[in-house]
Amino acid sequence: MESPAETRRYVLPHIARMEGYVPGEQPQGGTFIKLNTNENPYPPSSRVKQALVEAVTDGLRLYPDPSGLAFRKTAAALHGVEPDMILAGNGSDDVLTILTRTFVGPGDLAAFPTPSYLLYSTLISLQDGRAHVVPFDADWRLDLDAFRAPGVRLVYLANPNSPSGTAIAPAEVAALAERLDCPLVVDEAYGDFARENCIALLKDHPNVIVTRSFSKGYSLAGLRLGYLVADAGIVAELNKVKDSYNCDALSLAAGKAALEDQAYLAETRSKILATRSRLADALRQSGRTVTDSQANFVWATGGPAPEATFQELKRRSIFVRLMRYPGYPAGLRISVGTDAEIDRLLEVLRDLP
Numbered sequence: 001m002e003s004p005a006e007t008r009r010y011v012l013p014h015i016a017r018m019e020g021y022v023p024g025e026q027p028q029g030g031t032f033i034k035l036n037t038n039e040n041p042y043p044p045s046s047r048v049k050q051a052l053v054e055a056v057t058d059g060l061r062l063y064p065d066p067s068g069l070a071f072r073k074t075a076a077a078l079h080g081v082e083p084d085m086i087l088a089g090n091g092s093d094d095v096l097t098i099l100t101r102t103f104v105g106p107g108d109l110a111a112f113p114t115p116s117y118l119l120y121s122t123l124i125s126l127q128d129g130r131a132h133v134v135p136f137d138a139d140w141r142l143d144l145d146a147f148r149a150p151g152v153r154l155v156y157l158a159n160p161n162s163p164s165g166t167a168i169a170p171a172e173v174a175a176l177a178e179r180l181d182c183p184l185v186v187d188e189a190y191g192d193f194a195r196e197n198c199i200a201l202l203k204d205h206p207n208v209i210v211t212r213s214f215s216k217g218y219s220l221a222g223l224r225l226g227y228l229v230a231d232a233g234i235v236a237e238l239n240k241v242k243d244s245y246n247c248d249a250l251s252l253a254a255g256k257a258a259l260e261d262q263a264y265l266a267e268t269r270s271k272i273l274a275t276r277s278r279l280a281d282a283l284r285q286s287g288r289t290v291t292d293s294q295a296n297f298v299w300a301t302g303g304p305a306p307e308a309t310f311q312e313l314k315r316r317s318i319f320v321r322l323m324r325y326p327g328y329p330a331g332l333r334i335s336v337g338t339d340a341e342i343d344r345l346l347e348v349l350r351d352l353p
């Protein structure tokens, strides 16, 4: 058998140099409380199950619609845009990959803030591009001019941001878009939980691209579906880059049904927001600092050492995410679970040394 070094030389140098993205831990089997990757604690809309059953019955023999027109029509109607402004992907991560492949080439610069979603850096490395990293200040604000380095070909902004849960107001996102001579990807994976979103900016800012996920708000992380809303000309270019059948018949049917049940989204959303504020209050009372979250998780720093708390919770089968970013205090990112899950978490936290 060849040694790893023997075969590694076949690999493109920029790939061999890369670390590879490490997703959050997905424990399998057993009983635990999973609050580490921001899944929705409630089941998807019952209409999703019905749509899946129908799609399994008549849909699997043939290839799916390559562009997912029926899905795109539903998404377009929801956002008040045209279907040719929507592109669907195998999760919003696929949409982010398509965007990066379209706009970032070898040696090109792409910008994103830190601390934020770590995948952006991986996607840029896959293209052999270079990252231009803009730091958040201690209050999770950004210096918009700092994104404007010469040669920046794409900017990513998770909004609401992870791990902070904080959001930049649409007017400020518009001000950023106006400063840029490149597309601005507003990653709204958590947009379903936020007070505002940036889709209305598209009208006057053709360089704004908004991405959405079904994994958080719609309880469909296991299905893999996301989409973006952008200028129709941009979408036409992205269509050349995506895999022909990047979304399967089941996810397209389920996603359409999920979007059609906005009443269910509102119901689960309001439960999550209520639990979120209870969780944040309790964590603050325990001496931790908690940001004003607009997402389905909270970010807690300070107080009892986060590393020790993380380990103790894990020992008791409660998974949260310990995150460390150079130059920022370590913290715990805790997904908003059901009331029972959060009660249990708070009970364990109270008993910790």
Ligand SMILES: *Cc1c(COP(=O)(O)O)cnc(C)c1O
Binding pocket: 090, 091, 092, 093, 094, 117, 158, 162, 187, 189, 212, 213, 214, 215, 221, 225, 226
């Ligand atoms: C979860 C998440 C995504 C990925 O969502 P998928 O649709 O599951 O691929 C993208 N961006 C951010 C900021 C996220 O937290």
